[in-house]
Amino acid sequence: MKTLLLHVPKLEDFYLPFGRYMNINYMPMGLLALAHHLNRSGHPCQVVHAGIEKILDPAFAAANLVRDLDVAAVGLPLHWHYQAYDVAQAAARIKAARPDLFVFLGGITASYFGLAALEAIPAADAVVVGEGFEPTRLLLDALDHGRDLAHVPNLAWRGPHGTLRNPATLLHPQAFVDSLVYADFTPLRHHEAYVAQFGFPLAYSWELSPEENRKLMTMGRSFFPLFVGSGCPRSCTYCCGNAKTQARINHGHRILWRSQDAVLEDVRAALAAGYRTMALCFDPMPESTPYFVELFRRMKRETPAADLYFEAWSLPDPAFIDAFADAFEPPHSYLALSPDTGDEALRKANKGYHYSNAQLLETADLLLRKGIQMDVFFSIGFPRETAALALGTRDLMRRMADTYRNIRRLMVWAVQIEPGSPMFEDPSRFGIVSNRRTLSDYIRVHGAGADAYTALGYRIPGFFGDARDRPVTRPAADPGSIASAIGWIDPADPAAGAERDAIAAFERDIQQFKCMEFCFHAKDPRVYNNPVLGRQACLDKRRLLAQRRQAALPDRPISDDCSWADALERERPAGPRIEI
Numbered sequence: 001m002k003t004l005l006l007h008v009p010k011l012e013d014f015y016l017p018f019g020r021y022m023n024i025n026y027m028p029m030g031l032l033a034l035a036h037h038l039n040r041s042g043h044p045c046q047v048v049h050a051g052i053e054k055i056l057d058p059a060f061a062a063a064n065l066v067r068d069l070d071v072a073a074v075g076l077p078l079h080w081h082y083q084a085y086d087v088a089q090a091a092a093r094i095k096a097a098r099p100d101l102f103v104f105l106g107g108i109t110a111s112y113f114g115l116a117a118l119e120a121i122p123a124a125d126a127v128v129v130g131e132g133f134e135p136t137r138l139l140l141d142a143l144d145h146g147r148d149l150a151h152v153p154n155l156a157w158r159g160p161h162g163t164l165r166n167p168a169t170l171l172h173p174q175a176f177v178d179s180l181v182y183a184d185f186t187p188l189r190h191h192e193a194y195v196a197q198f199g200f201p202l203a204y205s206w207e208l209s210p211e212e213n214r215k216l217m218t219m220g221r222s223f224f225p226l227f228v229g230s231g232c233p234r235s236c237t238y239c240c241g242n243a244k245t246q247a248r249i250n251h252g253h254r255i256l257w258r259s260q261d262a263v264l265e266d267v268r269a270a271l272a273a274g275y276r277t278m279a280l281c282f283d284p285m286p287e288s289t290p291y292f293v294e295l296f297r298r299m300k301r302e303t304p305a306a307d308l309y310f311e312a313w314s315l316p317d318p319a320f321i322d323a324f325a326d327a328f329e330p331p332h333s334y335l336a337l338s339p340d341t342g343d344e345a346l347r348k349a350n351k352g353y354h355y356s357n358a359q360l361l362e363t364a365d366l367l368l369r370k371g372i373q374m375d376v377f378f379s380i381g382f383p384r385e386t387a388a389l390a391l392g393t394r395d396l397m398r399r400m401a402d403t404y405r406n407i408r409r410l411m412v413w414a415v416q417i418e419p420g421s422p423m424f425e426d427p428s429r430f431g432i433v434s435n436r437r438t439l440s441d442y443i444r445v446h447g448a449g450a451d452a453y454t455a456l457g458y459r460i461p462g463f464f465g466d467a468r469d470r471p472v473t474r475p476a477a478d479p480g481s482i483a484s485a486i487g488w489i490d491p492a493d494p495a496a497g498a499e500r501d502a503i504a505a506f507e508r509d510i511q512q513f514k515c516m517e518f519c520f521h522a523k524d525p526r527v528y529n530n531p532v533l534g535r536q537a538c539l540d541k542r543r544l545l546a547q548r549r550q551a552a553l554p555d556r557p558i559s560d561d562c563s564w565a566d567a568l569e570r571e572r573p574a575g576p577r578i579e580i
Contacts, residue, residue, distance in 0.1 A: 078106070297323065
């Protein structure tokens with residue numbers, strides 16, 4: 001059965017220094033592996049990246065694509081919730097243009113919601129829940145031969161009498177995982193443009209040229225996401241990939257390490273495709289150290305042209321650091337640490353990989369001595385956090401910026417509520433109020449122009465400790481219409497309007513707090529700016545974008561007298577939404 005795998009990014013967001021931008025530009029790392037597996041199994045498969053197509057041809061449309069292609073099935077990855085609106089719209093347009101096509105979903109967000117994803121996206125015929133390589137092949141086999149889908153493992157589907165979830169499940173064995181090829185770019189249309197265009201960070205501004213995006217929006221090089229394993233033994237409060245959720249989605253849970261021979265084959269193929277930096281974000285420390293020490297030694301010997309960007313979940317130990325320093329050199333190889341918060345108690349309550357600030361600084365000292373460059377990631381908006389605790393994070397950041405000349409960037413993001421995370425599943429346990437509970441909620445907020453950086457989906461009562469913690473007055477009648485004072489609220493419930501307004505106000509206030517105390521924006525995305533310089537760099541970018549729009553130039557950086565919300569209202573351009 002001829003199949004199209006169509007990656008649909010979140011096609012339009014708006015953020016002041018980016019303008020109108022596209023997000024979720026990296027495809028899930030398993031998509032090319034799935035295409036390779038289907039092709040070798042006798043199901044011809046092509047991969048199309050809707051964002052690349054839109055860059056190359058602004059008139060690109062999903063409906064025209066499926067009319068032109070000789071395919072019988074279309075798979076849409078719904079891996080990140082930010083894609084939800086655009087994936088739902090693409091599915092509807094594909095189905096309207098070709099009612100004969102079988103449309104199926106996959107990825108962690110689609111898998112988490114399972115049957116409910118079919119209710120939220122009526123154009124979808126099925127969801128491959130959990131590990132998808134063999135189940136997708138078996139699904140296409142069944143469709144090819146007109147067989148009932150009831151025996152396909154890991155499948156939720158729309159049958160003649162309603163939606164149902166098959167009882168059969170599948171976890172791929174080690175030998176099968178080692179046989180997969182994650183760096184075969186031949187099925188991807190315009191793969192040269194994909195390799196060249198998308199680096200890290202992941203945003204692509206529609207108001208800048210491709211060349212300007214590479215210069216102003218990325219760290220200079222495209223990263224190839226290197227698959228070395230799967231699973232996680234911990235459960236951070238904010239993470240949808242935690243151990244419990246993975247066990248639920250994948251019908252079982254294990255830490256799986258991929259064969260190093262297979263990993264190195266992917267490195268070679270990625271180098272041949274034009275990548276130079278491999279990006280690795282799989283790190284169940286401390287068990288991972290022996291694996292990575294050996295992998296780094298082999299990369300130095302067998303793939304010396306490859307640099308490495310490594311995101312550490314925990315703190316790398318000395319053996320790991322020694323092996324990294326021996327195998328890779330700056331400026332294109334470096335480590336990222338994620339202490340999340342400067343408050344140790346808050347870190348312990350939210351992060352599965354806990355360590356003290358003293359241990360963090362000891363590791364930073366060692367990286368400095370070894371000549372290893374590093375990024376450091378922090379966040380604000382954790383359950384039980386207050387503004388005062390967040391200011392402690394700011395102070396730790398300043399101390400690190402002043403001490404470690406090997407720091408490239410110090411970044412702060414606001415926590416968003418992820419489907420499947422502990423704080424999503426039980427907000428009352430974590431003292432937050434959320435207005436997201438279903439996939440339809442995510443489709444709604446992203447369809448209404450919610451920005452990936454600022455639409456958090458929750459509030460923390462008492463976070464600021466001042467007038468910004470607005471009291472929420474609820475109607476006396478029908479008190480049961482709101483799930484609880486602390487917990488999830490139904491966005492469609494008219495009685496919950498005050499709570500919805502309070503969440504929106506919290507999102508605005510914490511973004512202003514972030515701009516004033518934590519802004520790290522810089523003209524060069526590879527470096528860190530302090531908040532004063534960051535807000536000026538943001539203003540410079542906003543002025544450039546206003547010139548492009550032939551609009552009035554903003555004259556002040558974000559400040560107490562010029563709020564982020566006011567600037568957003570003035571500077572957000574009108575015009576039709578970018579869609580496919």
